Amino acid sequence: MTTPRNFDLILLGATGFTGGLVAKYLTTHAPSSARIALAGRSQAKLDLVVASLDRPIATMVVDVTDPASVQAMAEATKVVITTVGPYVLHGEPVVAACAAAGTDYVDLTGEPEFVDTMYVRYDQLASSTGARIIHACGFDSIPHDLGAQFTVEQLPEGIPITLRGFVTMDGTFSGGTAASALEAMHRTGAAKKAHTKRITMEPKLSGRTAAVVQGRPGKSDDLRQWAIPMPTVDPQIVVTSARHLERYGPAFTYSHFLVTKTFAGTLATLGGLGALAGLAQVGPARRWLGRRVPPGTGPSAEKRAKSSFSVRFVGEAGAKRVETEVRGGDPGYDATAIMLSQAALCLAFDELPTTSGQQTTASAMGSILRHRLQGAGIDFAVLTSNEGKSQGAE
Numbered sequence: 001m002t003t004p005r006n007f008d009l010i011l012l013g014a015t016g017f018t019g020g021l022v023a024k025y026l027t028t029h030a031p032s033s034a035r036i037a038l039a040g041r042s043q044a045k046l047d048l049v050v051a052s053l054d055r056p057i058a059t060m061v062v063d064v065t066d067p068a069s070v071q072a073m074a075e076a077t078k079v080v081i082t083t084v085g086p087y088v089l090h091g092e093p094v095v096a097a098c099a100a101a102g103t104d105y106v107d108l109t110g111e112p113e114f115v116d117t118m119y120v121r122y123d124q125l126a127s128s129t130g131a132r133i134i135h136a137c138g139f140d141s142i143p144h145d146l147g148a149q150f151t152v153e154q155l156p157e158g159i160p161i162t163l164r165g166f167v168t169m170d171g172t173f174s175g176g177t178a179a180s181a182l183e184a185m186h187r188t189g190a191a192k193k194a195h196t197k198r199i200t201m202e203p204k205l206s207g208r209t210a211a212v213v214q215g216r217p218g219k220s221d222d223l224r225q226w227a228i229p230m231p232t233v234d235p236q237i238v239v240t241s242a243r244h245l246e247r248y249g250p251a252f253t254y255s256h257f258l259v260t261k262t263f264a265g266t267l268a269t270l271g272g273l274g275a276l277a278g279l280a281q282v283g284p285a286r287r288w289l290g291r292r293v294p295p296g297t298g299p300s301a302e303k304r305a306k307s308s309f310s311v312r313f314v315g316e317a318g319a320k321r322v323e324t325e326v327r328g329g330d331p332g333y334d335a336t337a338i339m340l341s342q343a344a345l346c347l348a349f350d351e352l353p354t355t356s357g358q359q360t361t362a363s364a365m366g367s368i369l370r371h372r373l374q375g376a377g378i379d380f381a382v383l384t385s386n387e388g389k390s391q392g393a394e
Helices: 017-029 043-051 067-075 092-101 112-129 142-153 175-186 188-201 234-244 263-280 283-292 301-305 334-349 366-375
Strands: 007-012 036-040 058-061 077-082 104-107 132-134 161-170 209-212 226-229 251-260 308-317 320-328 357-359 379-385
Touching: 007 017, 007 334, 017 036, 017 334, 036 043, 043 058, 058 067, 067 077, 067 092, 077 092, 077 334, 092 104, 092 112, 092 132, 104 334, 112 132, 112 188, 112 234, 112 357, 132 334, 142 161, 142 234, 142 251, 142 308, 142 320, 142 334, 142 366, 142 379, 161 234, 209 234, 234 251, 334 366, 366 379
Parallel strands: 007 036, 007 077, 036 058, 077 104, 104 132, 132 357, 161 251, 209 251
Antiparallel strands: 161 308, 226 251, 308 320, 320 379
């Protein structure tokens, strides 16, 4: 970026539930010299958020349906953080403005259709302006993306790598998360078309392969626990990182699972996901489900304090086998606020490899962001290896 920017970071969506948590974290943990602004549609609501914070913060009225206000925001800052979803409905104007202005961008999307469509439409533009467009900077998908990269770094270089991730989590969700999930389930056909179009535009790998391998539900040989394939954006993000980074080896595969406690629990989870996906296809049912947890609401601080997540990785390359783990607190909100904020701070203030266009947290920030997260309470550790070692992240 060559033009002066009035701000280092602008948070769009600061008046929402998750946005409010991010605003609180940023204003508490960003350097005192950081120039931060909060953005949203309502000045009155922005004023209420600012009044709840421990330091004075600038505000900016921005409506994603008003291109001029979105453009002004993108041109005023080094990094835009947006928590305004569902992103497939509300996210494109922000990506477009950041790509055009050469402004770095981070979000919380877990919507594969949005990630693929933004690649198709704006990757080339962002590459030409120097903007780094980085999706999925919360629980979707930082623990999985950086955890996979951390595991790969424990394995030998230059040979094929097989990696499996196993997610264990508990917690509740906000209205915004529910709305995004229902919208994504409703748009599975559009998501497939968007992914197909992206594949036709992505550069072909030369002498390397990187692929998602769909696992099967059942008792895992790795963990001796029940697990089912986890239908999230995370495997796509991990494999995108593998495409960007040669360190993932000449042939990389990744499988992604949700750990369940019992066989009955596995069946119940599969049935519940199927029923929810079916209901999401029916307009009245989808709207009824959306009203159960209205946008702008979310779990209490007490409930969040009791929530946590872990992601166990099993990586194999040649004769080497390693198990690693990423652990943190409430996955949907408290840990997500930490991860999104630290990703934005990393882009704004750290010396990073030169990248542009649509990137991932691993390809754009990698171990530098991982060290930030370790300092903020997200743990990365090597649990076991066939060399008998057990240690934390270096």
